[in-house]
Amino acid sequence: MKKSLLLFVAAMLVGGAANAQIDNTLQFVDANGNVVEDGATVNGEVEYIDMGAYGGYYQVNSGLYVKNNSSETVGVSVAGEITRLDNGRLDCCFPSNCRSLSSVGAFEADAGVLEDSAEPYPFSTEWFPASNTSYGQCTATFRLVLREVVYNSIGGIQMPAAGDVIAQGPSVTVNFVFDEESAGITGIETVENNEPVGYYTLDGQKLSAPRKGAVNIVKYANGKTAKTFVK
Numbered sequence: 001m002k003k004s005l006l007l008f009v010a011a012m013l014v015g016g017a018a019n020a021q022i023d024n025t026l027q028f029v030d031a032n033g034n035v036v037e038d039g040a041t042v043n044g045e046v047e048y049i050d051m052g053a054y055g056g057y058y059q060v061n062s063g064l065y066v067k068n069n070s071s072e073t074v075g076v077s078v079a080g081e082i083t084r085l086d087n088g089r090l091d092c093c094f095p096s097n098c099r100s101l102s103s104v105g106a107f108e109a110d111a112g113v114l115e116d117s118a119e120p121y122p123f124s125t126e127w128f129p130a131s132n133t134s135y136g137q138c139t140a141t142f143r144l145v146l147r148e149v150v151y152n153s154i155g156g157i158q159m160p161a162a163g164d165v166i167a168q169g170p171s172v173t174v175n176f177v178f179d180e181e182s183a184g185i186t187g188i189e190t191v192e193n194n195e196p197v198g199y200y201t202l203d204g205q206k207l208s209a210p211r212k213g214a215v216n217i218v219k220y221a222n223g224k225t226a227k228t229f230v231k
Contacts, residue, residue: 023167026076026144029067029120031225036064038170044127046182049227058183060127060176061225065120066094066144075147075162076169077111085127086136090176093124093202111147111162114204121204122217122225127176132183138176144169195221202227 028036036042044060051057068074076095082104089102096112114121127138150163198219199207210216210230219225 021167023146023169025068025070025074025146025167026114026169027067027069028123028144028170028172029065031063031065033065033067033120035067036170036172039172041173041175044174044176046178047226049229051229054229058129058132058178059227060129060138060178060182062123062125062142062174062176063225064123064125064172064174066114066123067120068114068116071116073113073115073149073160075111075113075149075160077145077147077162077165078109078142079106079145080109080140080142081106082138082140084137084139086138087130087134088128088138090127090138090140091125092142093204095121095204098124098202111145113149113160113162117206119198119206122200122219124200124202124204124217125174126227127178129178135179135183137178139173140176141171141173143171197221 022038030036042063045063046058046060049057049059078092078094080092082090082101085102085104089100092099092101092107092109094109095114097110099107099109101107125142129136145165146167146169148163148166149160151158152161196218199210200217200219201207201211202215202217207216210218212230215227215229217225218228
């Protein structure tokens with residue numbers, strides 16, 4: 001059953017969705033809020049994550065966000081296919097738990113919910129090269145899948161969760177590239193010289209302040225984002 005589902009996902013990504021109606025309740029947007037059209041191809045952004053005394057590592061993030069165009073909580077998951085992975089792994093942490101992938105093929109990330117928000121949610125998806133000198137590329141296509149919202153009673157409180165699939169959303173292909181040139185342009189200085197304007201958990205939930213003892217996603221005034229470990 002799982003294999004059949006993944007084959008269906010791959011067919012939808014490659015061409016099966018061409019004859020289907022695309023639901024734009026959720027849309028991919030860039031750091032400036034501009035809509036990334038269905039079927040577009042974009043390039044990832046190289047970042048260096050400084051862990052202080054623990055050293056550091058490179059990652060290439062998608063540079064994307066997801067905008068909830070509705071005025072209510074919606075369910076969502078991501079159907080994807082990796083078509084190239086030279087080394088390392090691809091982590092898809094949207095909308096909830098991280099899915100780590102180390103081979104080409106179709107996949108489906110864990111489902112979750114997005115609340116109505118004026119601010120787009122970070123599409124927390126990164127390629128992690130095997131090492132700081134493991135140059136190459138990862139290419140993957142991601143499709144947003146709209147799901148119904150169901151409510152479960154937890155301790156007497158009704159909590160929203162994602163239910164059955166109700167529509168196919170837009171897709172985007174991301175080229176995550178890490179080479180000698182991009183490794184020499186880490187963007188660290190640019191990021192550090194800009195004012196943070198938002199903090200998020202790894203699953204995209206906005207924080208009122210950085211969470212200590214954890215990795216936070218920091219959004220800066222220049223539109224850049226970075227994962228930062230806060231002591």
